[in-house]
Amino acid sequence: MFCPTCKSLLVPKKIGKGMVMGCSCGYTAGSKSTLIVKETVKKDPKAAVDVVDQDKGETLPLTDASCPKCGNDKAYYWLIQTRASDEPETKFLRCAACKHTWRDYS
Ligand SMILES: [Zn+2]
Numbered sequence: 001m002f003c004p005t006c007k008s009l010l011v012p013k014k015i016g017k018g019m020v021m022g023c024s025c026g027y028t029a030g031s032k033s034t035l036i037v038k039e040t041v042k043k044d045p046k047a048a049v050d051v052v053d054q055d056k057g058e059t060l061p062l063t064d065a066s067c068p069k070c071g072n073d074k075a076y077y078w079l080i081q082t083r084a085s086d087e088p089e090t091k092f093l094r095c096a097a098c099k100h101t102w103r104d105y106s
């Protein structure tokens with residue numbers, strides 16, 4: 001590309017976040033409005049907010065398990081699949097008395 005004003009070879013110039021082809025005489029190819037259009041539209045930050053994790057509360061099934069913290073023998077439990085699908089599910093327990101939560105490795 002050559003400058004239409006002085007016929008010199010255009011060189012890349014940095015304008016703001018973008019690059020344009022420009023000339024030492026002050027000519028720049030393209031306009032700033034073109035650069036603004038190229039900028040990616042930012043995602044709505046509200047859309048990225050995850051739904052607040054619901055309290056598992058009393059909807060979980062009860063099982064016989066000894067709480068390592070208070071010794072209570074009833075605990076709620078639920079299963080969580082780990083990242084690797086070939087691994088067994090991990091069992092989590094939450095003491096019905098003191099709400100202490102722990103993993104069951106057995
Ligand atoms: Zn020029």
Ligand SMILES: [Zn+2]
Binds near residue numbers: 068070095096
């Ligand atoms: Zn407990």
